[in-house]
Amino acid sequence: MTEPVGCLVVGLGRMGARHAQTVARSGQGALAAVADPNARRAAEVGERYGVAHYTDAEEAMDRSGARAVVIAASTDQHPALVRAAIQRGLAVFCEKPLALDLEASRRLAADVERSGVPFQLGLVRRYDPAYVEARERLARGDIGRPLMYRAVDRDPAPPPRSFLAESGGIFRDMGVHDFDAASFLMGEEVCALTAAGLATDPVFQEIGDFGEAHVAMRFASGALGSIVLGRGAAYGFDLRVEVMGETGVLTVGGAGRHGFVALAEGERRAPAYVDYWDRLEEGFRREIAAFLDGVRRGAPLTPGAAEGVRASTLAELATEAARSGQWIACPGALPRDSAGAG
Amino acid sequence: MPQGIGVAVLGVGKLGAIHAEHLAQTPGARLVAVADPILERAREIGGRWGAKVFQDPFEAVRAPDVEAVVIVSATDTHAALIGAAVAERRAVFCEKPLSLDLAEAEAVAAQVRRAGVPLQIGFMRRYDPGYRQLYERLRAGEIGEVVALRSISRDPAPPPEAYVAVSGGIFRDQLIHDFDLARFLVGEVREVFAVGTVRAHPFFRKYGDVEEAMVTLRFAGGEIGQLEGTRASGYGYDIDTEVLGTRGALRVQELEALPLTVRTQGYVRQPTMPGWIERFDAAYRLELEAFLDGLRRGAALTPDAEDGVAALRVAEAAAHSLQRGVSVGVAAS
Numbered sequence: 315m316t317e318p319v320g321c322l323v324v325g326l327g328r329m330g331a332r333h334a335q336t337v338a339r340s341g342q343g344a345l346a347a348v349a350d351p352n353a354r355r356a357a358e359v360g361e362r363y364g365v366a367h368y369t370d371a372e373e374a375m376d377r378s379g380a381r382a383v384v385i386a387a388s389t390d391q392h393p394a395l396v397r398a399a400i401q402r403g404l405a406v407f408c409e410k411p412l413a414l415d416l417e418a419s420r421r422l423a424a425d426v427e428r429s430g431v432p433f434q435l436g437l438v439r440r441y442d443p444a445y446v447e448a449r450e451r452l453a454r455g456d457i458g459r460p461l462m463y464r465a466v467d468r469d470p471a472p473p474p475r476s477f478l479a480e481s482g483g484i485f486r487d488m489g490v491h492d493f494d495a496a497s498f499l500m501g502e503e504v505c506a507l508t509a510a511g512l513a514t515d516p517v518f519q520e521i522g523d524f525g526e527a528h529v530a531m532r533f534a535s536g537a538l539g540s541i542v543l544g545r546g547a548a549y550g551f552d553l554r555v556e557v558m559g560e561t562g563v564l565t566v567g568g569a570g571r572h573g574f575v576a577l578a579e580g581e582r583r584a585p586a587y588v589d590y591w592d593r594l595e596e597g598f599r600r601e602i603a604a605f606l607d608g609v610r611r612g613a614p615l616t617p618g619a620a621e622g623v624r625a626s627t628l629a630e631l632a633t634e635a636a637r638s639g640q641w642i643a644c645p646g647a648l649p650r651d652s653a654g655a656g
Numbered sequence: 657m658p659q660g661i662g663v664a665v666l667g668v669g670k671l672g673a674i675h676a677e678h679l680a681q682t683p684g685a686r687l688v689a690v691a692d693p694i695l696e697r698a699r700e701i702g703g704r705w706g707a708k709v710f711q712d713p714f715e716a717v718r719a720p721d722v723e724a725v726v727i728v729s730a731t732d733t734h735a736a737l738i739g740a741a742v743a744e745r746r747a748v749f750c751e752k753p754l755s756l757d758l759a760e761a762e763a764v765a766a767q768v769r770r771a772g773v774p775l776q777i778g779f780m781r782r783y784d785p786g787y788r789q790l791y792e793r794l795r796a797g798e799i800g801e802v803v804a805l806r807s808i809s810r811d812p813a814p815p816p817e818a819y820v821a822v823s824g825g826i827f828r829d830q831l832i833h834d835f836d837l838a839r840f841l842v843g844e845v846r847e848v849f850a851v852g853t854v855r856a857h858p859f860f861r862k863y864g865d866v867e868e869a870m871v872t873l874r875f876a877g878g879e880i881g882q883l884e885g886t887r888a889s890g891y892g893y894d895i896d897t898e899v900l901g902t903r904g905a906l907r908v909q910e911l912e913a914l915p916l917t918v919r920t921q922g923y924v925r926q927p928t929m930p931g932w933i934e935r936f937d938a939a940y941r942l943e944l945e946a947f948l949d950g951l952r953r954g955a956a957l958t959p960d961a962e963d964g965v966a967a968l969r970v971a972e973a974a975a976h977s978l979q980r981g982v983s984v985g986v987a988a989s
Contacts, residue, residue: 339681342706362683444914447927457920562920574786578799578904585789593915 319405319609320346322380324371324395325387326359329409332591333384336602338363344606347378372398381405382609384602386436389414390480393422400429405609407602409436411490412622414482416630423619434605434615435622439495441604442597444566448555449499451564458560460500461537467492468544468552470589472525475517483523484511484543485632492529492541493628494621499557500533503624507531508641509632514546529632550586551593567593661948662721664689664746666713666737667729668701671751671940674933675726678941680705684948691716714740722746724951726944731756731824735764742771749947751778753832754964756824758972765961776947776957777964779836783946784939786908790899791841799901805842805873805881807834807897810889812931814867817859825865826852827971827978831885834897835970836963838873838881841899845881845970845986847874850977856888864979871974892928893935911935 318341323334326348338345349368350356360367368374375383375398382405385395393413399406406426412419412435426433439445452460467488472478481487497503511524518525525546531539544552554567576583587593608615631642661684665676668690680687691710692698702709710716713733717725717740724747727737735755741748748768754761754777768775781787794802809830814820823829827850838845852866860867867888873881898907913927913934929935950957970986977984 338683342680444916447914447916451918456918562918565917565919567915568917574789575907575909576793576798576904577907 317610318342318344319382319606320344320378320380321382321384321606322347322349322374322378322404323359323384323386324349324374325385325391325409326350326352326355327386327388330384330386331359332598333386333407333602334359334363336599337384337606338365340603340606346380347374349374371395375399375402375404382407382432382606384605385409393418396422396433397425400426400431400433403431405432405605405615407434407436407605410622411482411486411626412619416623416626419623419626423623426619432609432612432615433619434601434608435617435619436601437491437494437617437621437625438594438597438601439491440498440597440617441600442594443600445495445499445555445597448557448564448566449501452499452557452559453501456559457557457562457564459535460557460559462556462558463496463500463531463533463537463539464556464558465492465496465540466542466544466552466554468542468547470547470550472515472517472545475521478517478523479521481523482629483633484525484527484545485509485529485636486626486629488543488545489527489529489541489629489632490622490625492543493632494617494625495555496531496533496539496541497621497624498617499555500537500539502537503534504531504539504628504644505534506641506643507628507632507635508639509636510639511636518545524636527632527636529635551589552586553590553593660684660686661747661951662686662688662723663726664691664710664716664719664722664724665701665707665726665728666691666716667727667733668692668697669728670933672726672728673701674940675728675944676701676705676707678944679726680707682941682945682948684945684952686721688721689716689719713737717741717744717746724749724947727751730822732822735760738764738775739767742767742773745771745773747947747951748773748775749778749944750775750964752836752964753824753828753968753971754961755968756828758965758968761965761968765965768961774951774957775961776943776950777959777961778943779833779840779959779963779967780936780939780943781833781837782840782939782959783942784908784936785942786911787837787897787939790897790906790908793906794841794899794901798904799899799906800903802842802877802879802899802901804879804900805838805898806883806900807837807881808884808886808894809834810884810886810892810894812889812892814857814860814887820860820865821863823865825863825975826867826869826885826887827871827974828968830887831869831871831883831974832967832971834883834885835974836959836967837897838875838883838970839963839966840959841897842875842877842879842881844876844966844988845873845973846876847983847985848872848970848974848977849983850974852978856890860887866978869974869978871977873970893931894928895935 356367511527514525852869
C-alpha cells in the first residue's frame, strides 16, 4: 500500500466539502483533518469521514500532522491561509482565484515562488478529460495550425446579489477559467483583447457588473479568439469550445449527456448539463488526485500560481476594456504597436 | 471512526476489483475482506484497500466482521456462495446471472426468499443515469403508451475461448442484460424467436454458441421488441436502446466517451466508449450505493433474485428457440 499524503481541507462550503470527499476517497489516511470557522459544519464533515476537525485553520495546520492543505475558503481568506501553509512548509492546493485583486495575487504568487513549496491552483478545466484530450489533439496537429478560438461559458442562474457584489465582476469571477483555458488549449499567450458587457438585469447595473459579456482576443501567433460569458442560461449549464484549424474543427461540449435522447413533438431532445458540478465533476476529482499524487512523488504541480496571475491579468484587462471600449495590449506579450485592433 | 457495513468481495477479477474500489471509497461501507482463487490477486487488491485476504471465498463469507458479500466470482460458483451467505445470514449482492441453470437459479431464489436474506442482482443498467432517465420519463407518460422496444448490445471483440466455453452462451451471458431491460422498461416477455450466426470466430460453434444473435420479443401486454447481441463489433463497444411510444420515442444511445467532436476529412468524429467498464462506470458505483442504502434502511432491494430468475427464463427460451428454429413461449413465474 502506498503511503498516503495526509491532507487538511480548509473551508467546508460546497466546494470544500466535495474536495474533502475526493481526498477521503483517494485512500485510507489521505484525509488528515478538516477546518471551518463554523464549528457545526467542521464537526459535521469531520465526523462524516472520521477525522479531526478544527475551527482554526492554523491550529489545524499545526496539530493535524497534515503534509498538504486544500484551501477552499472564501477568496478574501486565500492570501493569509496560503502564507500560513507555506510558512509551515505544507504543500498547497488553492481554489481560484489567488486573491481578490491582481496586485494581491501577484504578491502572493511571488511569496509562493520564493518559498519553493509545491503549489497548485484550482483551474479545473485543465483536468477535464475532454479539455485534456482536445489539448493533446491540437498539440499533435489533428486539425492543423489553430486559427480561431471560440468559447461559450454560461451558468444556469446568477449567484445571490451579495456574492455578485463581492465577486470582482464577471471577468474576474468566471472569466479566469476561460482565459486560462484559452492559453492552455491554444498553447500560446493572448497578446491583446477587448471586451463588452450587457447588464441583463437591473441588479448588474446597480453593482457595475454584467450578466452577459463578450471578449475578443488576439493570440501571439495572430490567431483570433472570442469568449462569451453568461450568468443566467435558463436552460442549464453550458460550456463549449470550438477551435478551427487549417484542416478541421474541434469542439468540446455542446451535445447532450448520458447518451439519453427523447424524440417528441417534432424534436430531438438531449438533456442539458444542470450545473458546473454536473459537467466538471471528473475534472474536480482528477485535479485533487493529481495534487495528492504530485506531492507524494515530489513531482511538479500544474497549474501553478503564475498561471493564476496570467489569467487574473487578462480578467483585469477585460474589465477595463469593457469600460473603455478599447483594444488593450497584454503586458509581456507582443509589443503594443503590433497588437492593435487588427 | 466512520460506521459502515462490513463487506467482503468474492472474486476480484476485472469487475470485482472495481466493486472493491467503489466499496473502499464509499463512506457507508467498509471493505473488510476480499477473496480470490488466485491468492496473489487477492493480496494485490486487498492490500490496496487494507482488507483481509482469503483464497477460499467460503472462509471470507464466515469472517466475523462481514455483514454483506459481493459475489463476482465465476458463474458456476454463484449458487454455492449464495447458499453459504444465506446460512451465515449475510446480505448478498450477486453478479448476473444467478446460475447458468434455470432450475438451480429457481432453487437459489426460493432459498433466499425463505431465509429472508436481502439479495440484489447486478443488472447495473437499471442504475445507469441514462437508462434511469429513460425509465422515469417513460413512467411519467412522456411518450404515451409503449409500442415497441429495440435494443443493441455490441462488444468490441470476443471474450477468450475459455470464457466462452463456460459462459452459458450469448443469451445467458450477454443478452441477459437486455432481457432484464425488456422486463424493467416494458413488462413480462411472453414469447421469443431467436436467430444467430457465426462468421468471424468459428470457435463459438464448438460450444453450440453464436457470435451474433437477434431475438424478437412479444410481451404479455401486446408490445413487441427486437434485441441484437454481438460479441465482436469490430469497431468498439456499443449500447443502444429505444422505446417507441404512441407519442414519441426515448433512446439511450452510444454514449460519447468525452464531450469532444473533431471535424476532419469529411467526417464528424467523436471518441466512443472502449468497453463496458468505462460505459457503465457510474452504474457500477450507483448499484452498490443502492444496495448499501437499502440494507441500511431495511428497504427492499432491486433488482432481486426473482428478477434474476425471470431474465434467465427469457434467456433459456431464446436458447431453445435458436436450437429449434421456432418461436418459444416463456413460462410465467
